[in-house]
Amino acid sequence: MARLAGTVWEPRVLAVPAVDRVYTLGCATDRRRYAGRLSSAAPRLPTGSLPSRHMPPAAVKVCVIHVGGTIGMTLTESGHFAPQPGFLGEYLRGLTELRSPELPEFEFVELPPLLDSADLGPQDWLRIAEAIIERYDEYAGFVVVHGTDTMAYSASALSFLLDGLSKPVVLTGAQLSVVHPRSDGREHLLTSLIVAGSLDIPEVSICFGRRVLRGNRAQKVHNQDFVAFDSGNLEPLASVGARIVQNRRTIRPPGSGRLRPINLPRDPKVVSLRLFPGLGAELLEHLLEPTPDGLVLETYGVGNAPVRDGAFLAVLERAIFERQLVVVNCSQCHGGFVQPETYATGAALARVGVRSGADMTPEAALTKLYCLLAKYDDIEHVSRLVGEDLAGELTIS
Numbered sequence: 567m568a569r570l571a572g573t574v575w576e577p578r579v580l581a582v583p584a585v586d587r588v589y590t591l592g593c594a595t596d597r598r599r600y601a602g603r604l605s606s607a608a609p610r611l612p613t614g615s616l617p618s619r620h621m622p623p624a625a626v627k628v629c630v631i632h633v634g635g636t637i638g639m640t641l642t643e644s645g646h647f648a649p650q651p652g653f654l655g656e657y658l659r660g661l662t663e664l665r666s667p668e669l670p671e672f673e674f675v676e677l678p679p680l681l682d683s684a685d686l687g688p689q690d691w692l693r694i695a696e697a698i699i700e701r702y703d704e705y706a707g708f709v710v711v712h713g714t715d716t717m718a719y720s721a722s723a724l725s726f727l728l729d730g731l732s733k734p735v736v737l738t739g740a741q742l743s744v745v746h747p748r749s750d751g752r753e754h755l756l757t758s759l760i761v762a763g764s765l766d767i768p769e770v771s772i773c774f775g776r777r778v779l780r781g782n783r784a785q786k787v788h789n790q791d792f793v794a795f796d797s798g799n800l801e802p803l804a805s806v807g808a809r810i811v812q813n814r815r816t817i818r819p820p821g822s823g824r825l826r827p828i829n830l831p832r833d834p835k836v837v838s839l840r841l842f843p844g845l846g847a848e849l850l851e852h853l854l855e856p857t858p859d860g861l862v863l864e865t866y867g868v869g870n871a872p873v874r875d876g877a878f879l880a881v882l883e884r885a886i887f888e889r890q891l892v893v894v895n896c897s898q899c900h901g902g903f904v905q906p907e908t909y910a911t912g913a914a915l916a917r918v919g920v921r922s923g924a925d926m927t928p929e930a931a932l933t934k935l936y937c938l939l940a941k942y943d944d945i946e947h948v949s950r951l952v953g954e955d956l957a958g959e960l961t962i963s
């Protein structure tokens with residue numbers, strides 16, 4: 567597979583393809599493939615073929631998996647945006663930029679049902695991971711087109727589910743649907759194709775707002791700005807300008823390349839709870855009833871919680887020791903890490919068995935807990951793995 571050898575991807579000055587030439591993209595819905603055409607008068611090329619002079623011919627083919635999200639939404643009769651099956655595939659078929667030799671060949675797969683990412687859950691993470699695993703050997707990389715609301719969760723989950731990953735899996739989406747003339751989606755799709763097909767970033771990433779971030783380090787930080795994601799504790803894997811510059815220091819080495827089918831015997835209940843002033847022991851007890859299997863406690867500052875009367879801690883301690891709840895301490899802050907030993911309010915949490923989440927995002931911690939608890943029933947083992955770096959999600963200090 568041809569990959570960028572250095573750190574910088576340079577645009578090339580290329581002859582503009584003749585405008586009357588139209589290419590046909592391979593398109594698949596639920597794995598029933600069909601060849602879409604831009605217009606009935608268009609000359610037809612083999613399914614999925616776009617000329618690629620940047621790479622050795624036929625060396626690089628990317629799979630674009632459409633899951634949903636604003637990028638491919640249209641306005642419904644009720645005046646709201648909702649995903650529309652077939653729309654994004656059709657849009658891509660009309661995108662003349664895709665004929666550029668700078669871009670890799672690709673195939674488009676729509677994963678039904680297309681969803682607003684607010685509707686996604688753990689079973690959908692598994693669905694996306696399985697779609698990638700099934701096709702893993704056929705492609706040089708993957709682009710997952712996804713809503714922004716829960717993209718950081720899906721990216722994190724995929725990083726844990728795709729154990730052994732040695733190819734790029736790039737999640738992208740947009741703040742504005744491609745129906746808008748000012749949509750950020752077009753650029754995101756084109757750049758993601760380049761990242762998946764030509765760059766050497768063999769991990770799950772998010773390509774958005776001119777940056778490529780590690781998926782399990784990213785958080786959605788804005789719902790209007792085109793820079794919607796940030797990574798408080800890790801530099802971008804690449805920055806996207808006229809040139810795409812990879813950050814070799816942060817990119818993880820490739821995994822074994824052998825992805826196994828997912829085998830998760832359990833469907834654990836994992837919850838996330840953001841502390842707020844006034845959350846007392848009584849309410850906490852209520853919220854932990856019935857007791858889930860895992861809890862991400864989003865604490866203040868460097869990992870602090872209310873300890874004033876001891877009752878709050880006692881509730882946590884009972885849940886941990888009597889009901890086997892695995893609790894991970896993650897800071898509410900976008901950057902920095904949990905240091906439970908700094909304050910008495912943090913040290914007390916560690917004393918009752920709350921695991922430090924170090925510099926993990928709550929999104930990474932929640933999906934990590936889910937994947938671990940789904941796989942193992944040995945709570946000790948899960949607790950140990952929570953503190954280990956499994957997919958670049960935390961820094962071991």
Ligand code: ASP
Pocket residue numbers: 634635636637681682683684712713714715716739740741
């Ligand atoms: N609600 C949308 C989603 O997450 C928002 C977006 O894609 O930007 O699917």
